[in-house]
Amino acid sequence: KNVAAPATTPSQDKLLGGLLSAAFDESSCQSRYKSSLYRKPSPFPLSPYLVKKLRKYETYHKKCGPGTQRYRTAVEQLQAGRNADSSECKYVVWFPCNGLGNRMLTIASTFLYALLSGRVMLVNVPREQEGLFCEPFPATSWVLPGGFPEGNPMKLNVGAPESYVNMLKNGVIRYDTPAASLPAHVYLHVEQTRLRLSDNIFCDDDQKLLRKFTWMILKSDSYFAPALFLTPMYEKELARMFPQKEATFHHLGRYLFHPTDRVWGIVRRYYEAYLARVDEKIGFQIRIFPEKPVKFENMYDQLTRCIREQRLLPELGEPASPAANATGNDGKVKAVLIASLYSGYYDKIRGMYYENPTKTGEIVAVYQPSHEEKQEYASNEHNQKALAEIYLLSYCDKIAMSAWSTFGYVAYGFAGVKPWILLRPDWNKEVSDVACVRSTSVEPCLHSPPILGCRAKKEVDVARVKPYVRHCEDVGFGLKMF
Numbered sequence: 001k002n003v004a005a006p007a008t009t010p011s012q013d014k015l016l017g018g019l020l021s022a023a024f025d026e027s028s029c030q031s032r033y034k035s036s037l038y039r040k041p042s043p044f045p046l047s048p049y050l051v052k053k054l055r056k057y058e059t060y061h062k063k064c065g066p067g068t069q070r071y072r073t074a075v076e077q078l079q080a081g082r083n084a085d086s087s088e089c090k091y092v093v094w095f096p097c098n099g100l101g102n103r104m105l106t107i108a109s110t111f112l113y114a115l116l117s118g119r120v121m122l123v124n125v126p127r128e129q130e131g132l133f134c135e136p137f138p139a140t141s142w143v144l145p146g147g148f149p150e151g152n153p154m155k156l157n158v159g160a161p162e163s164y165v166n167m168l169k170n171g172v173i174r175y176d177t178p179a180a181s182l183p184a185h186v187y188l189h190v191e192q193t194r195l196r197l198s199d200n201i202f203c204d205d206d207q208k209l210l211r212k213f214t215w216m217i218l219k220s221d222s223y224f225a226p227a228l229f230l231t232p233m234y235e236k237e238l239a240r241m242f243p244q245k246e247a248t249f250h251h252l253g254r255y256l257f258h259p260t261d262r263v264w265g266i267v268r269r270y271y272e273a274y275l276a277r278v279d280e281k282i283g284f285q286i287r288i289f290p291e292k293p294v295k296f297e298n299m300y301d302q303l304t305r306c307i308r309e310q311r312l313l314p315e316l317g318e319p320a321s322p323a324a325n326a327t328g329n330d331g332k333v334k335a336v337l338i339a340s341l342y343s344g345y346y347d348k349i350r351g352m353y354y355e356n357p358t359k360t361g362e363i364v365a366v367y368q369p370s371h372e373e374k375q376e377y378a379s380n381e382h383n384q385k386a387l388a389e390i391y392l393l394s395y396c397d398k399i400a401m402s403a404w405s406t407f408g409y410v411a412y413g414f415a416g417v418k419p420w421i422l423l424r425p426d427w428n429k430e431v432s433d434v435a436c437v438r439s440t441s442v443e444p445c446l447h448s449p450p451i452l453g454c455r456a457k458k459e460v461d462v463a464r465v466k467p468y469v470r471h472c473e474d475v476g477f478g479l480k481m482f
């Protein structure tokens with residue numbers, strides 16, 4: 001076939017050392033090659049093995065993806081209720097759950113899973129998520145085509161009879177069931193049910209059985225990539241792909257997610273208007289969770305304590321004092337970018353630096369792109385802004401963020417910057433004693449650790465036995481690679 005060469009081919013630098021494919025036309029999605037120009041170069045070298053693996057995956061996806069005969073055949077088998085004995089193409093279909101941050105973390109985890117288990121990842125894009133992201137794989141699509149016969153969102157829950165764990169429990173499948181006798185698909189429910197990643201699915205026996213299914217449907221609300229690192233059979237491969245485990249999401253995220261031109265327009269306009277020419281950018285992301293509300297005064301107080309203790313912003317001087325004592329910083333501009341659903345934090349911080357000079361003579365400019373007041377999972381426009389703000393935050397040199405927020409995890413993960421985390425108050429308190437702590441890693445936190453030991457039915461603290469995971473600063477029982 002005669003495949004047209006791209007009109008413009010981006011340079012090696014723009015491809016982030018080979019992380020991004022050169023097969024796209026540069027004009028098809030501006031952010032793909034432009035977004036990284038707003039950041040310092042990544043501090044994490046890329047493994048050539050990962051690059052090879054990605055190019056191989058792209059070929060596989062193109063071969064088996066939507067629009068191919070292979071895809072149609074696989075869907076027909078699914079409809080006929082048969083699992084193919086040995087099919088050339090296997091699929092994992094991602095279903096959405098929760099907000100945008102959660103979704104991005106689970107798409108990245110699902111993609112990693114697809115790479116490890118030889119599956120093509122297709123994404124079920126609901127209306128509120130349409131038009132947010134460019135296609136990540138050249139000359140094909142990652143969007144699950146309409147008319148897919150399985151995966152009624154109402155049925156995808158922990159009790160679903162076609163869930164892997166339930167089929168195993170109910171004797172519908174066994175570890176030694178031959179591929180041809182298996183149901184036509186399996187549902188993998190990886191939700192943090194009661195904050196414990198469901199059952200022992202990250203074990204070799206289970207993974208071997210799961211591999212036999214042509215179709216897998218997956219729903220998750222968690223960054224479950226660390227659980228894949230904890231699965232013995234994937235250990236070696238992952239070590240080659242990610243010699244620095246800390247950069248797993250950093251690389252996967254920068255590979256997969258590229259805002260469409262429409263969202264990129266928001267990002268670019270804002271960045272060029274307010275952030276492009278400043279000396280330093282500091283991002284504050286303030287997230288108040290409905291299930292753990294914190295009073296505005298308390299949150300504001302905690303944020304300013306964090307700013308003071310960690311010296312994130314210059315101290316205020318006397319309003320009438322003459323220009324600062326010569327520190328060499330006179331006139332330098334620090335931009336503060338606030339991401340929050342509410343405008344109160346912005347108003348107060350901006351007011352502070354409007355009414356008072358700084359002791360160093362630095363100028364502090366405070367910006368907040370939007371304040372949506374409340375979270376709206378189902379609104380497309382709302383999600384465009386959320387995505388734009390995740391990107392804007394990710395261009396900051398320093399980031400302070402609310403504990404538990406996947407929105408913040410994605411931003412600092414893209415940036416490759418270790419954030420300061422504004423801790424949640426203890427369950428019986430209204431105010432956190434410690435204002436903020438520095439994260440040990442740029443990896444997101446898995447809020448719900450898997451049960452280690454598989455069939456052993458023993459509780460093991462993963463952080464004690466595996467040298468590359470720690471409990472998260474913000475979620476005591478959570479796990480984070482570093």
Ligand code: GDP
Binds near residue numbers: 287370374386389
């Ligand atoms: P998490 O709940 O903090 O873990 O993050 P999610 O992204 O999964 O869900 C929160 C959702 O609320 C986001 O996707 C947005 O829709 C909205 N949201 C929360 N904080 C902000 C913010 O600072 N700016 C914007 N634009 N939206 C936000």
